[in-house]
Amino acid sequence: MAQTKYIFVTGGVTSSLGKGIIAASLAKLLQARGYRTTIQKLDPYINVDPGTLNPYEHGECYVTDDGAETDLDLGHYERFLNVRTSQANNVTTGRIYQSVINKERKGEFLGKTVQVVPHITNEIKERIQILGNSGDYDIVITEIGGTVGDIESLPYIEAVRQLLWELGENNGIVVHLTLVPFLSAAGELKTKPTQHSVKTLMESGIKADILVCRTEHEISDDIKKKLALFCNVKQEAVIQSIDASTIYDVPMLMQQEGLDKVALEKLALPNDTEPQLELWKQFLQKHKNPKHKVTIGLIGKYVELQDSYKSILESFIHAGAANEVKVEVRSIHSEHISGNDVDKKLMGLDGILVAPGFGERGIEGKIMAVRYARENDVPFLGICLGMQMAVIEFARNVLGLNNANSTEMDEQTESPVISLMEEQKQITNMGGTMRLGAWDCELKEGSLVHVVYGKTEIAERHRHRYEFNDDYKSQMEDAGLVATGLNPKTGLVEVIEIPSHPWFIGVQYHPEYRSTVANPHPLFVGFVKAVLAQKQQQTNASLA
Ligand code: GLN
Numbered sequence: 001m002a003q004t005k006y007i008f009v010t011g012g013v014t015s016s017l018g019k020g021i022i023a024a025s026l027a028k029l030l031q032a033r034g035y036r037t038t039i040q041k042l043d044p045y046i047n048v049d050p051g052t053l054n055p056y057e058h059g060e061c062y063v064t065d066d067g068a069e070t071d072l073d074l075g076h077y078e079r080f081l082n083v084r085t086s087q088a089n090n091v092t093t094g095r096i097y098q099s100v101i102n103k104e105r106k107g108e109f110l111g112k113t114v115q116v117v118p119h120i121t122n123e124i125k126e127r128i129q130i131l132g133n134s135g136d137y138d139i140v141i142t143e144i145g146g147t148v149g150d151i152e153s154l155p156y157i158e159a160v161r162q163l164l165w166e167l168g169e170n171n172g173i174v175v176h177l178t179l180v181p182f183l184s185a186a187g188e189l190k191t192k193p194t195q196h197s198v199k200t201l202m203e204s205g206i207k208a209d210i211l212v213c214r215t216e217h218e219i220s221d222d223i224k225k226k227l228a229l230f231c232n233v234k235q236e237a238v239i240q241s242i243d244a245s246t247i248y249d250v251p252m253l254m255q256q257e258g259l260d261k262v263a264l265e266k267l268a269l270p271n272d273t274e275p276q277l278e279l280w281k282q283f284l285q286k287h288k289n290p291k292h293k294v295t296i297g298l299i300g301k302y303v304e305l306q307d308s309y310k311s312i313l314e315s316f317i318h319a320g321a322a323n324e325v326k327v328e329v330r331s332i333h334s335e336h337i338s339g340n341d342v343d344k345k346l347m348g349l350d351g352i353l354v355a356p357g358f359g360e361r362g363i364e365g366k367i368m369a370v371r372y373a374r375e376n377d378v379p380f381l382g383i384c385l386g387m388q389m390a391v392i393e394f395a396r397n398v399l400g401l402n403n404a405n406s407t408e409m410d411e412q413t414e415s416p417v418i419s420l421m422e423e424q425k426q427i428t429n430m431g432g433t434m435r436l437g438a439w440d441c442e443l444k445e446g447s448l449v450h451v452v453y454g455k456t457e458i459a460e461r462h463r464h465r466y467e468f469n470d471d472y473k474s475q476m477e478d479a480g481l482v483a484t485g486l487n488p489k490t491g492l493v494e495v496i497e498i499p500s501h502p503w504f505i506g507v508q509y510h511p512e513y514r515s516t517v518a519n520p521h522p523l524f525v526g527f528v529k530a531v532l533a534q535k536q537q538q539t540n541a542s543l544a
Contacts, residue, residue: 004132005267006172008160009143010208012197013179017214018250020073022177022241023143024080025251029260031081032251032275035138038131039077040089041070042124043145044152048094052431059307063461063513064089067437073143075311075513079318080251082518091127093152099123116155124159125166139267148176149200161205170268175259176201176208177241180215180223189217191227198231209266210237212259218242237262248284248317248517251277283321283517290326294531297346299369299386300355301362303331309355312383315515319524325532334365342368351379351531354386356463356510360409367393379503379530381523384464387496387506388418391468394481394498399472408466417476419469421492427465435462439487439509441494447484449495449505452526458485460494460509468493468508503530 009023023039030037047053050061051069062075068087077085100123104114132140144160146153164172178194198208211233213219219227219240228235239257244250254260255275264271296316302308313329320327330349337345346352352373354366366386370393373380382390388406395404395417403410406418427433438459443450450456473483473493485495485507498504507523515521 002138003167003171004137005139005170005269006128006132006163006167007139007141007175007263007267008164008172009141009175009177010148010157010160010201010206011144011146011177012148012200013193015147017177017179018241018247019143019145019177020076021247021250022175022212022254023073023141024076025254026175026259026263027077027139027141028080028251028277028280029255029275030139030263031083032277032280033260033264033271033273034276035269036136037081037139037141038083038085038089038137039073039081039141039143040091040128040131041073041077041143041145042127042156043071043090043092044150044156045092045145046094046097047092048098048431049090049092051434055302055308056305059305060310061463062311063436063463063510065438065459065461069432069436069463071145072307072310075314076247078513079314079516082516088127088130091124093155096120096123096127096155117158120155121159121162124156125163128159128163138269148197148204154204157201157204157206164206170266173209173263173266174201174206175210175212175263177212177214180213180219180227182215182217189215189219189223191223191230194227195230202232207232209233210239210259210262212239212241212254214241214243216243234262237266246284246287246317248280248287251280252284279518283318286321286324287317289324290320291324292532292536293326293328294350294528294535295328295330295348296351296353296528296531297349297369298329298331298353298355299334299337299366300331301334301357302355303333311510311512311515312353312355315512315521315524316528318515318517318520319528322520322525323528323532325528327528332369334362334369337365337368339368342372346372346378349378350535351381351527353527354380354382354389356384356386358385358408363389363409367396371397374498374501374504377502377534379527379534380501380505381527382506383512384462384508384510387508388466388468390504390506391417391476391481391496394476394479395472398479398481399475406466415472417469417472418466420465421467424465434465435467437461439494440489441485441509442488443495444482444484444486447482447495448497448499448503449484449507449523452505453522460507460511461513462509464508468496502534503527 027037049069070090224238316327366389395401401415404415405413443456483493496506511523
């Protein structure tokens with residue numbers, strides 16, 4: 001078997017330069033040339049995974065099929081590559097230390113003193129090579145979170161240095177992402193921060209092979225020459241990464257700059273064929289030239305931070321392109337919706353999505369949004385907590401169970417229509433203990449959701465503790481809210497819908513985690529289609 005090649009992506013100068021998008025774009029180009037490529041993210045924080053982090057801290061927590069709670073960059077990797085990721089694709093300092101300490105307790109270090117070098121660095125090297133050693137990939141891209149020079153990143157940088165040496169020339173390279181700021185007072189792009197961050201990397205014994213320079217203005221050949229000279233790279237290895245109107249443009253921009261070509265050359269891999277990006281370009285073409293427009297309300301409580309609902313927003317981009325529709329997502333804070341102004345706040349929306357979430361804050365606004373959608377025939381999609389809110393709303397306003405609630409919000413509620421699963425009741429540890437990852441679901445023949453998916457057997461990713469309470473199922477079904485997706489083994493309700501409504505679906509799982517450019521998620525595609533149809537019907541009716 002040919003040797004797996006490694007590309008390490010580091011960041012300098014500042015955070016938030018978009019390392020994840022650059023890594024995903026490079027991976028896309030390599031994949032489009034026929035190389036089996038995957039991406040891994042190493043995060044230098046001490047949380048074992050981001051599952052316990054508030055979305056305001058770190059944006060959305062992304063969930064993989066195997067139930068790993070991961071960094072949102074893994075979402076970009078899957079959306080770009082259309083290849084599933086797993087626990088092995090995201091490792092944190094917390095996980096590294098946890099594993100080393102567990103080994104120490106088992107006595108696996110033969111009486112040695114356990115140290116950052118070599119024990120932590122060895123563990124990091126092992127985690128990096130797990131994907132390469134699987135035999136499934138020609139190229140593994142490893143993105144190191146944080147910025148070089150950070151105290152937290154040091155063991156990772158040292159592990160990369162050792163690994164580069166062990167792998168030998170042409171088997172591992174370093175792509176360093178930096179910022180070339182524009183000083184408007186001087187009217188100039190400045191290279192010094194990049195020079196300094198490359199120097200910091202060199203102090204740790206690592207030489208950057210390729211520089212990707214984030215910039216708001218074109219980088220001239222002169223500046224590229226200067227950067228090359230002072231940073232010890234070839235001029236063609238200085239890659240400009242100019243601000244793009246959509247992240248989906250970045251692969252093509254990187255191709256124009258020759259990032260994939262230079263990387264392959266440094267890895268001594270053939271680079272004479274062109275990447276096959278026809279489908280990607282078709283998607284972009286549709287995304288940029290929509291024929292229609294719809295406005296969908298995203299009702300959530302973390303709306304101040306775009307990253308909190310990253311996968312949902314991206315799923316709308318995929319589904320919009322599939323329908324040749326521009327989906328304008330209007331984020332509405334559920335705490336800002338009250339009984340007096342719900343109509344005013346939600347008027348003009350062509351569709352309503354009630355978002356996932358945790359805890360009591362903002363739920364009454366979500367329940368009012370569900371009611372508005374149900375009573376006004378507005379197409380509705382409820383995801384996880386959004387589905388639970390739809391059940392509560394129906395119980396309160398249709399079944400007349402005025403105090404219906406989830407036991408997450410009110411433990412003593414008289415009508416616990418959403419409640420904790422038996423096996424969740426004993427759990428005291430919060431990290432990694434929810435119902436996580438892909439679970440099978442069987443859809444009811446002839447239901448709306450069956451039509452939407454075009455099949456009855458599906459598997460979707462979960463991340464929640466509370467469930468639809470079966471005790472209320474027949475009462476709900478008699479009144480018109482039907483369970484149309486069940487877990488075939490446990491009978492747990494995964495999908496509800498209201499057949500008398502034009503398009504009303506709630507799902508206990510997270511469809512947004514599985515939507516990719518190549519495979520837009522059927523629920524989002526179906527939702528956008530229904531929203532457009534409803535809008536057109538209303539326009540026609542008002543013209544008649
Ligand atoms: N808080 C709810 C639960 O734990 C829903 C979780 C979610 O929306 N991801 O069941």
